[in-house]
Amino acid sequence: MPEAAGPVRVGADGWVEGVRHHPSPNIDARPEGMPIDLIVLHNISLPPARFGTDDVLAFFTNTLDCGAHPYFEQLRDVRVSAHFFIRRTGECVQFASCDARAWHAGVSDFFGRTRCNDFSIGIEIEGTDDQPFTPAQYGATAALVRAICAAYPIRAIAGHSDIAPGRKTDPGPCFDWARLRCVAALGTALFPYQAGVART
Template sequence: MFKWLLLIAGAYLFYRWLKGKKQLQAADKKTHHSSPNQAQKAIDPEVMVQCQHCKLHLPKSEAKAFEERFYCSQEHLNGLDQDGWVGSAKWRLSPNQDIRPEGVSPDLVVIHHISLPPGEFKTQNSSQYIIDFFQNQLDVRAHPYFEEIAGQKVSSHFLITRTGELVQFVSTQNKAWHAGVSSFMGREKCNDFSIGIELEGDGDTLFEDAQYQVLKTLTQLLASRYPNLQFAGHSDIAPDRKTDPGTHFDWKKFQNETGISPENLPYGLTPR
């Protein structure tokens, strides 16, 4: 009887030893497979990016991203940086620009309208044609009207589409080719000292509320950087050649929403 008890006890101890050994092997195997990943996570550094506005370096996971650019805050994303670019705008660089004359900063905003092909925005989204035009990439085969403007090299600082998208082509520090032969209160060559804003539209159609809202925000940004800005339409500075932004641009609405002093609207608030 005693022998049987010894055999049973020995078998039980062997079973416990064998089970423990298998548990150790399983744990070692698990550790072997998981450790490299955990170690990799521990040694991989956080990807760092630079704020386009203030040049601060910060983890990518904490940055505000827009069009492959990064910003440290919503304020900087929506702001006008020191290089003259609005963070929340789509940047589509135009080759049609120059450096401003030495010592000259913009003190005038010129409001335009543009539609390519004329009136096409009423039936379909045609904003890309304007972007292509300002970048000298317009396909003249896409519409008969484009043959008439082929070879023209023009640009504006900003475009506000019918849906309220803001597109920027030229830094506010530089001169865009938007005004042409022009005169503001006796000062010639308005491109030298002005910022051009194009509203997608024509002379026969009301502008969208979304466009006025973006124009308001943009105007306030520009006014905070360039004090005492004055505002005019293209027709005001080139009356013999241009009619934009036209009678459907609401100057009273623009003045009320932006809070611009009437003194900074020298041509008045009457539609023209």
């Protein structure tokens, strides 16, 4: 998939049309009246640095075979999810309606606002901190972010490391924020943590 991915639309129910839906049980309701105004980008791969498996999908739906790999044992009792997962190919999988609260951010703080899960949408991008992401992923992420911004009053796009510094490092130093901004055709004001995002 090229960087300039086709248009994407978020439906009235918070589900994106034309992407794979794989509902997770690891969600709940947002606080009543809470505006959804933050997008949080993450990276994930299971097992670490191995791409193209269905283990992330299994992990987010509590069906991961924890005996299949030594790393998985530490995940046995972990219950997390995200709204979206972008594979290396650019395929997008959705686990939760954008209107629901997915369990992706954990202990977090966005400029003094804690509990970021309450007001954010989480996008997991298949990758690691130390490997470049693919053109297809930038295209798919940009299209998805544009669609979310069109459907919700998004104030900012941040990395997990921005809202949980010292605890999280993703999406990592290999994620090119300026590239995402340019592909998505978004203003720099949406990237408050990225001082160099205007370069490119």
